Amino acid sequence: MASLDRVKVLVLGDSGVGKSSLVHLLCQNQVLGNPSWTVGCSVDVRVQDYKEGTPEEKTYYIELWDVGGSVGSASSIKSTRAVFYNSVNGIMLVHDLTNKKSSQNLYRWSLEALNKDSSPTGVIVSNGDYDREQFAENPVPLLLIGTKFDQIPENKRNEVLTRTAFLSEDFNAEEINLDCTNPRYLAAGTSNAVKLSRFFDKVRNPQLSTVTCSVSAEIVMFVVWLYCGEQKP
């Protein structure tokens, strides 16, 4: 079971992609009126319901740590930022859909954060090169968020969505594309909201995905056995 005390999720991405607006939207359910540059790290807290609607419903807090800066910062800034990367339960990678460079920089962001992860099951990365297999076995759940979706003209939408699909495959993560100034994208019942709550469940309970897999495999085997049993003359 994940630690019940603290659930910490990092929100990473280049400056100007909309991390502060996103965090504000997720935690306060309101649009941020006057975004300004984040200096250092700003934290906000989201109240999330676990197993909503069931008798075991539990409310817990998710801390969203919005770390500011760029991948090309001076090494003194990078080593100070590393302080925030300790004991992380999940990472949200934010990129700007209108700026390809911000999507490319996400590889460097994820390497920076995962390299500094001090938990014993941390990913071992060799000489900073990106390797897709490492992300497949990565214990820290990732979520890919593309912002400024409304600023893409209609005819370019397909191209952009294909690109982000490749990106989410690379990271072995789900993707959400939204506009941080419009709460409609995360309204209850949309596929985005479902992906978000699935991500938070995985963050809180990292064994959940593997447990569900093995349990569902057992159920499938059982059903097949039943079915084959009935077919016997």
Next chain:
Amino acid sequence: MSFMVDSVIMFTSQVLFFGFGWLFFMRQLFKDYEVRQYIVQVVFSITFAFSCTMFELIIFEILGALSSTSRYFHWKLNLYVILLVLIFVVPFYIGYFVVSNIRLLQRQKLLFACMVWFTFMYFFWKLGDPFPILSPKHGILSIEQLISRVGVIGVTLMALLSGFGAVNCPYTYMSYFLRNVTDSDILALERRLLQTMDMIVSKKKRIAMTRRQMYQRGEDQNKQTGFWGMIKSVTSTQTGSENVSLDSFSPDLSLIQQEVDALEELSRQLFLETVDLQSTKERIEYSKTFQGKYFNFLGYFFSIYCVWKIFMATINIVFDRVGKTDPVTRGIEITVNYLGIQFDVKFWSQHISFILVGIIIVTSIRGLLITLTKFFYAISSSKSSNVIVLVLAQIMGMYFVSSVLLMRMSMPLEYRSIVTEVLGELQFNFYHRWFDVIFLVSALSSILFLYLAHKQAPEKHMTL
């Protein structure tokens, strides 16, 4: 025939410079952004190419390469193009991109861009009034009018940058000024930073829980739903940190919010201090390496040079003196007259001035590009990157034009004539005097500024 050959040579070199400017733009300046408006890249590369061509022409002048008529022709051509770019093209595009960023003026972009350009021209013209830069025999629409004004702006920029650079260079190179930072200082600060973040988190959790409970309490009471709904709709139009209408239900909520704001400010300050300490620690480690020691030695040398330059600038201003001979001829005179060494003056003066002028050109181009890059990284964002690059292109063009103007003083008499001929009868002495004044002002204020900044920093550590 030789004119054709010369023109081909000039054109090839211009294409090379253009390519270099293009690469610099893509690899260095815009490496974190996407280039969507190629016109910006083209304008920047053109400005760079024509500025470098001017330097190339000076070198050719000294070396005696190409025939003098074609040299003169290319000087004039280059000058006209550069002035056209600096006064018409770049300001217009700056105005255009500034206007495109403002949402209200989207409709009549071109019109507003033209208006901005006319305002720029008006101030540009007015700039010439307080300065005695023109002799009365020039007409109102002559090329000298434009060059003189561009020269004033460029010389001011040059003096500001070199004044600050002359003081900052020894300050950064010498390890004498480095404060003592230990690992435990950094760890202590980092621990404080994390503790502050934890406190912020726990307070925000309390706020979130209290708001949730109030929301649920509000839903249970059916009678007040309408009233509660109205209040909720009011709060939903404000940003999260202004929980004004919830005050009436829970006064401690606003109190906690104020504490959170204060803690967030503290966390920002702690973060910046930690970054400062980390960079100082890295500089200390660097100063222990061989390279660091070399730079430390250079720093002492540069500080002596800087003091000498400030002294000379003061002397020039106080005694109203403008150097008549350039350093090359003066040096040769000294060696010939006082040291009695005989050598072929003409031959050596050509080569030495070539080397000297070459060094000056290369270091000033390199220094300017590095400064521009640093400046660009510090202040640009994805919205304003186009405007800032164009402003930098403008600064670069004016800088290079005025460095040609000032370089005239460093060249022996026989090479000065072409510059004088091409640029027209400007009051060159004025520009040197103006450079000295601004250099002095800039150097002294940088010393004051660095002294204050240095004094403040150790005090912060005392309070830890």
